[in-house]
Amino acid sequence: MRSTQRGGLIALAATVALAFTTSKAHASGYLTARFGSDHGTPAAPNPYAVYYNPAALGGMKGTQIVGDLSLGIRTVTYDRSADALTPSNPAFQSNRDYVAANFGRAKLLNVVPLPFFGAASDLGTKNLRVGYALYVPFGGLAEWNRKTATEYAPGAVDGPQRWHNISGQILAIYNTAAVAYRFPAARVSIGANFSVIYHRAETVRARNIDGTDDVRLANGALKEGRSYIDVSGVNVAAALGVYWDPIDDLKLGLSYTSQPGFGTTRMSGTLEQQFGTDSTRASKTNVDLLQAYPDIIRLGAGYRTTKTTEVRFDFEYVRWSVFKRQCLVSEGKDCSINADGTAPAGSNVILNVPRDWKDAIGVRLGGAWWPTEALELFGSVSMTTSAVPKETIDPSTIDSTRFYLALGGRYELSRNLAIAGSYNPIYFVPIDTKGANKHDQYAQPSRSPSADGKYSSMIHLFNVNATVSF
Numbered sequence: 001m002r003s004t005q006r007g008g009l010i011a012l013a014a015t016v017a018l019a020f021t022t023s024k025a026h027a028s029g030y031l032t033a034r035f036g037s038d039h040g041t042p043a044a045p046n047p048y049a050v051y052y053n054p055a056a057l058g059g060m061k062g063t064q065i066v067g068d069l070s071l072g073i074r075t076v077t078y079d080r081s082a083d084a085l086t087p088s089n090p091a092f093q094s095n096r097d098y099v100a101a102n103f104g105r106a107k108l109l110n111v112v113p114l115p116f117f118g119a120a121s122d123l124g125t126k127n128l129r130v131g132y133a134l135y136v137p138f139g140g141l142a143e144w145n146r147k148t149a150t151e152y153a154p155g156a157v158d159g160p161q162r163w164h165n166i167s168g169q170i171l172a173i174y175n176t177a178a179v180a181y182r183f184p185a186a187r188v189s190i191g192a193n194f195s196v197i198y199h200r201a202e203t204v205r206a207r208n209i210d211g212t213d214d215v216r217l218a219n220g221a222l223k224e225g226r227s228y229i230d231v232s233g234v235n236v237a238a239a240l241g242v243y244w245d246p247i248d249d250l251k252l253g254l255s256y257t258s259q260p261g262f263g264t265t266r267m268s269g270t271l272e273q274q275f276g277t278d279s280t281r282a283s284k285t286n287v288d289l290l291q292a293y294p295d296i297i298r299l300g301a302g303y304r305t306t307k308t309t310e311v312r313f314d315f316e317y318v319r320w321s322v323f324k325r326q327c328l329v330s331e332g333k334d335c336s337i338n339a340d341g342t343a344p345a346g347s348n349v350i351l352n353v354p355r356d357w358k359d360a361i362g363v364r365l366g367g368a369w370w371p372t373e374a375l376e377l378f379g380s381v382s383m384t385t386s387a388v389p390k391e392t393i394d395p396s397t398i399d400s401t402r403f404y405l406a407l408g409g410r411y412e413l414s415r416n417l418a419i420a421g422s423y424n425p426i427y428f429v430p431i432d433t434k435g436a437n438k439h440d441q442y443a444q445p446s447r448s449p450s451a452d453g454k455y456s457s458m459i460h461l462f463n464v465n466a467t468v469s470f
Contacts, residue, residue: 043300047118058189168203211447231269341446
């Protein structure tokens with residue numbers, strides 16, 4: 001390959017990221033909502049309720065403003081197995097240079113901030129509550145470690161996982177307004193919220209037009225290329241909830257949060273694909289990315305067993321089964337895909353990535369203890385099931401059954417200011433696809449190199465927040 005072409009590929013593979021993006025750290029799939037640690041539940045009357053259950057605002061009095069920041073340290077290891085090699089010609093598997101470029105271990109170490117800002121108030125009224133929050137409940141960020149390139153495979157510098165992800169992000173920034181109304185005689189509150197959402201996706205991956213992981217052509221010419229997508233969009237969502245505190249010591253909450261866009265979301269932007277066989281730099285193409293996020297049902301409870309102890313429980317059901325695919329189409333077009341991955345003539349599908357995710361559930365059980373009136377110590381254990389099947393997992397969508405621990409404290413410095421902090425480690429059960437991955441079994445434009453192999457991940461999440469009350 002000419003030096004100018006090689007330079008173009010390297011430039012195209014540069015790291016992309018935004019401030020306030022987040023890793024797929026805290027719940028199933030791309031769902032990242034763990035704001036407030038154990039104080040973010042459908043049964044907690046505080047500003048976090050703007051997202052988790054707007055009706056729980058009905059349990060508040062006065063005005064509260066919360067600033068919250070989680071810092072996640074995420075480590076990932078992906079061992080691409082021999083089963084994952086996807087050459088156009090089986091004879092390539094005897095080429096040690098080809099195998100070395102596509103086989104082995106990829107590592108990731110990312111430090112990612114996850115912010116939340118929220119405010120809620122009774123506006124001096126007896127039964128009306130309003131709130132606002134800015135946060136990122138869906139997101140993903142990854143930048144993989146680089147490796148040593150070879151003359152045969154200059155693209156191998158981006159690691160064996162590069163056929164699915166080199167670097168990139170996907171996020172949804174919510175601006176949410178909420179309202180709740182309390183019926184004091186029944187001790188019941190109802191609430192709703194409305195969100196304006198800014199979506200963004202930006203990713204770099206290695207790509208060949210035939211969906212293989214060939215590095216070179218049979219004649220020795222460089223084949224491996226790069227694909228760069230940069231898209232964004234705006235849509236809306238809503239939520240409904242109910243909150244009930246039948247007695248002073250018991251709080252119950254139930255909420256439903258809609259899909260963003262109430263179905264398929266569309267993000268518009270550009271695609272730039274540079275293949276090793278091209279003699280000139282590729283131009284940008286106007287494209288749309290179509291995908292669907294889930295709707296969510298949440299249930300929570302808190303029971304004050306004594307004056308100094310409380311037991312907490314919450315549950316969520318996330319309908320990830322609506323996330324069938326990520327489909328890149330020509331600007332303004334729809335995604336029409338056959339079962340085998342082919343696209344009907346004239347459909348204008350550029351690339352389709354099958355997902356076929358599964359619904360996921362999460363359960364958390366915890367408690368709190370007040371050794372003094374001003375100090376609360378809290379903790380919980382929880383788990384979520386995986387949304388991502390082995391058939392379509394890849395380094396851009398790593399998910400598995402997860403186990404969580406939370407240990408923290410909250411201290412009221414005065415009647416107007418409280419601070420809190422917690423440590424929240426998240427353990428992902430290791431995944432071995434054992435040849436089950438199907439990315440290479442689809443027809444074009446849905447075919448990608450296989451992502452078979454072993455996946456492991458761990459996240460160390462630190463949360464701090466402050467609440468001003470008046």
